[in-house]
Amino acid sequence: MAEFVDLDKVPKVKIYTGEEIPGIGMGTFGSDRFSAKEVSDAVAGAIRCGYRMFDCAACYGNEDQIGQVFKEAFEEGVVERKDLYIMTKVWNDMHERVEESCRKSIADLQCEYIDMFFIHWPFPNYHAPGCDVESRNPDSRPFSVEEFIHTYRQCEELVEKGLIRHIGISNLTIPKLEAVLPLMKIMPAACEFELHPCFQQQELFDYIAAHNIQPIGYMPLGSPKRPERDICQEDIADMEMPGMVEIAKAHNCHPALVALKWASQRGQIPIPFSVHEKNYVSNLKCLTEDPLTEEEMAVIATLERNNRLVKGQVFLWEGAKDWHDLWDEDGVIVK
Ligand SMILES: NC(=O)c1ccc[n+]([C@@H]2O[C@H](COP(=O)([O-])OP(=O)(O)OC[C@H]3O[C@@H](n4cnc5c(N)ncnc54)[C@H](OP(=O)(O)O)[C@@H]3O)[C@@H](O)[C@H]2O)c1
Numbered sequence: 001m002a003e004f005v006d007l008d009k010v011p012k013v014k015i016y017t018g019e020e021i022p023g024i025g026m027g028t029f030g031s032d033r034f035s036a037k038e039v040s041d042a043v044a045g046a047i048r049c050g051y052r053m054f055d056c057a058a059c060y061g062n063e064d065q066i067g068q069v070f071k072e073a074f075e076e077g078v079v080e081r082k083d084l085y086i087m088t089k090v091w092n093d094m095h096e097r098v099e100e101s102c103r104k105s106i107a108d109l110q111c112e113y114i115d116m117f118f119i120h121w122p123f124p125n126y127h128a129p130g131c132d133v134e135s136r137n138p139d140s141r142p143f144s145v146e147e148f149i150h151t152y153r154q155c156e157e158l159v160e161k162g163l164i165r166h167i168g169i170s171n172l173t174i175p176k177l178e179a180v181l182p183l184m185k186i187m188p189a190a191c192e193f194e195l196h197p198c199f200q201q202q203e204l205f206d207y208i209a210a211h212n213i214q215p216i217g218y219m220p221l222g223s224p225k226r227p228e229r230d231i232c233q234e235d236i237a238d239m240e241m242p243g244m245v246e247i248a249k250a251h252n253c254h255p256a257l258v259a260l261k262w263a264s265q266r267g268q269i270p271i272p273f274s275v276h277e278k279n280y281v282s283n284l285k286c287l288t289e290d291p292l293t294e295e296e297m298a299v300i301a302t303l304e305r306n307n308r309l310v311k312g313q314v315f316l317w318e319g320a321k322d323w324h325d326l327w328d329e330d331g332v333i334v335k
Helices: 036-049 063-075 098-109 145-160 174-183 202-210 242-250 255-266 277-288 294-301 323-327
Strands: 012-014 020-022 053-055 085-090 114-119 164-170 190-194 214-218
Touching: 036 063, 036 277, 063 098, 085 098, 085 164, 098 114, 098 145, 114 145, 145 164, 145 174, 174 202, 190 202, 202 214, 242 255, 242 294, 255 277, 255 294
Parallel strands: 053 085, 085 114, 114 164, 164 190, 190 214
Antiparallel strands: 012 020
């Protein structure tokens, strides 16, 4: 497998510390559809074909199986720990116990330390994995700057203790960033948020990049196999957009690869998921060859449809109007 991907050509991006990190990672959310075994088998194959970044999370329920795969790769001499860039996230029910969550992820992933440790969502609103879209937790509450910074401080301590190398944030908005960035002692190295051709979040992307925070785009392909709760009738399939299909034809490839080339050339790190070897190999390889032209990049820029797929209904608090309240669309934090 590895001989098909020229590892020297896989893009890297520089974060604000000056360190270069992989320009593409593999997602590991089994999406309520793929077992931990299927996902960890894919991680094993992905390491061997040249992936070096993995986007894990405590709430994906598969870190111990993925850790076993990392351990085997280290023992077999496929890679050393330092060659991998391992990311994980603290789930909403552990915002008061961040170190415990981090230590558990390190133990499960068998990886000694975490390269990038994210606060998965900016509030402690817990919902059980796989819950229904209508489910609500009576303890849920709106975003609080104080609560978020309390959680963030615990991440800063983890850097100081050497348990994590970089801090990441996720699912934030410009008004929330405006409120919390000035309070941070250690700046976040990356922000993970939803990005695909029909949901480009240009303003947020520009804001984050202007603050020297690396954008990491989740659901880079428009997540065709996302959980039922995240599927709405009006959603648009990115990979079926005529503009995407046409560019894919010109490059003799699947529209998925067009989405990844676009993401990388735009400056975000895509973290596509697949359990199928053919797909995850081509997802990596496509960034080493045959880039999109400026004209094609311009065509994809016109495909923006404001089609948010993760609306986040299950995180809503009592009194919230609807999922739009989570995303501060009027430019102020909704409370
Ligand atoms: N921070 C957050 O809150 C957050 C939220 C959501 C997701 N994430 C992260 O982002 C990652 C990616 O998101 P995602 O998994 O939802 O969606 P995605 O990567 O946009 O889409 C994954 C789906 O696309 C298909 N696919 C992959 N490569 C393909 C190819 N070359 N050709 C055709 N189809 C292809 C796969 O189907 P097959 O299985 O058939 O290959 C797979 O089920 C997650 O795994 C997770 O790590 C983070």
